[in-house]
Amino acid sequence: MLSFRHVRKVLREPLETFERLGQEANGEITRVNLGVSRPYLLTRPEHVQHVLRDNAANYPREGMMWKPLTRLVGEIAGEGSEWALNRGIFQRLLSGPNIASVTDEMARTIAEGVGHLAERAGGDPVDSQAEMTRIVQRAIIRIFFGGRISLTEADHLADAIRTATRSIGFRMLLPFVPLSVPLPGDRSFKSAVRAVDEVIFPLVEEARRGEAKERDIVSMLIETKDEQGRSLNDQQVRDGVVAMFTAGTETTATALTWLWVVLDSHPEIADRVYSEIDEVLGTEAPGRSHLPELRYTKMVIQELLRVYSVGWVIPRTSVADDVIDGVKIKGGSTILISPYLTHRLHDVWPHPEVFDPERFSHSRSKGRHRFAYMAFGAGAHQCVGTLFFTVEAQLIASTLLQRFRPVVRNENPIKPQVRLTLIPKEQVQIVLEPVGRS
Ligand code: HEM
Incomplete structure (x- = not known):
């Protein structure tokens, strides 16, 4: 068992500590000794499959993080x-079929959003996350609201x-800490939820009085x-x-920033991405018919989410005792599954530190365990x-890169940090x- 006594260290260097634990565990099922609790850390695809699919009923989403x-x-x-009701909706x-029917409209909305951003092209750097959020939101609002x-x-x-999703990082990392014990971020989380309510409840009331609209989530x-x-x-x-807003906006905007x-x-x-976009699009505006041809761009996005697993942890709680690969799992324990760590297992992903989109070529994907790639969870x-994300990301990337080259202006390499999603440690400034202008 890994001995790791001080929760304080997790609080100080969360991702670094988590990554070190993953390296030391090296695919073995491990208990992390955090003093107050000893969650199990599972990284091997076979073990993940057991929890998220084969015996999923024993591993619900419960606990202080959820x-x-x-x-x-x-x-x-x-x-x-x-x-289940919500998932069905x-x-x-x-x-x-629904996404296929809105793809071209989404493309036009994205083109408008990129057009607004274009007014600031070549000038002062812009905050990538904020600008990507605007573009992504426009698409969601136009299509689904x-x-x-x-x-x-x-x-x-x-x-x-x-604010809410940024304040929740420590609850994800320390899901066993009772809500009665304050963690950094708790207070801002609560006031952010109140602010969300103030925008949404009046909309719901108004919608109840008005007419129903097709394809409108409300x-x-x-x-x-x-x-x-x-x-x-x-x-x-x-x-x-x-x-819809939370799941659809922050994840996509963060992925594009990465x-x-x-x-x-x-x-x-x-250069390969630029050439592909040039060849596939020429001077045409990106649309539904181009997407299947943007193969390399899609592989880059897949590899992006392997390395920068925006959904970096998937916590569960065990109900009854269980045995996984010979290891006894006690009921009532926290189970930490981490796409971020599974995507860094050396025997599953050779040279995991290398950014290599070709990993997702047809020939190299063959034979890979179904649970080796968990950017979007499983089960x-x-x-x-x-699908919505993939279509949207391909459209935003191709629309923007057809006209611009984003140049990152930050002085130092940009490292990730954990919040609800895996976000850059500092604001990413791009020009x-x-x-055509060199
Ligand atoms: C980079 C983009 C995205 C990533 C990395 C991502 C990741 C994930 C992961 C890992 C889960 C599983 C959570 C679990 O098992 O507990 C999940 C669930 C979910 N995602 Fe995404 N997601 C992305 C984009 C989106 C988008 C664009 C939407 C909607 C427009 C969305 C809606 C949802 C919903 C509703 C669930 C809950 C499903 C359920 O519990 O049944 N996600 N996502």
Whole structure:
């Protein structure tokens, strides 16, 4: 068992400590001795498969980390019938045919967003995360909110959600610490949730009085009935809206911010992406028909999420005692599964420190364990937004890179840090250099 007595160290250097624990465990099931609690750390794909799929009923989402998240996004972050109801709504909204039918509209909205950003091209650096958030939000609002939320309201919402998700990092890392014991971030989390409520509840009330709109998540939620045929109450509708925003915005904006960092530090990979976009698009605006041809760009995005696993930890709680690969797992324990660590196992991902998009070529993907790549989780809770994200990220990358070269202006290499998602430690400042200007 790894002995690690001081929670303080986790608080001081969370990701570094976590990474060191992963290296020392080297794929073995490990108990991390944090004094007050001893969570199990599982990284091998076979072990992850056991928890997230084969015996998933014994490993629900419970505990001190999920509780505050449920307060922010509702039961989609939980289990049971309310979760299933919510998941069904999201699955319908984000299904392949639904996304195919909105891809070209999404492309146009993204082009508008990039157009606004273009006004600042070549000038002072811009905060990548904030700008990517604006572009991503525009797309979500246009497509799934039928214009119910104004861009100003969306900005307020984004600020509040960002504060909430940034404040929750220590609850993720120390999920066994009771809520009665304050952790850094708790207070800002609570006030951010209040700010979210202040934007959303009036919208829900207004929507109840107005007409239903097609493909609009607020209408869909209002019309949804639970197993007993009851309609959702305002709180449940509010939760669905916030879940869509939280899950759909921060993850995508963060991933794109990492994309600019990676392209900036890997010029040869960047050149291949630029050439592909040039060949596939020429002077045409990106749209649905181009996406299947943007193969290398897609592989870069997949590798991006291997290295910068935006969803870096997937905590669960064991119900009854269990045995995994000969190791006894006690009931009532915290189980930490980490895509970030699984993606760094040497025997599963040779030279894991090397950024190599070719890992995702057809030939090299063959034979890889299904649970080796967990950027979007796995099993019953697997991300329902995977396709939406992939389409959106390909569209944003191609729209932006057709016209600009993002140059990162930060002085030092940008390291990741853990919050609800894996975010850059410092603000990523980029300048968009127009293509053709050297
Ligand atoms: C970089 C992009 C994204 C990443 C890395 C990501 C990652 C994940 C992961 C790891 C899970 C599993 C959580 C668990 O097992 O407990 C998850 C669940 C989920 N994701 Fe995503 N996600 C992304 C984008 C999106 C988008 C764009 C949406 C919606 C528009 C979305 C909606 C959801 C929802 C609703 C769930 C909960 C599913 C459930 O519990 O049944 N995600 N995501």
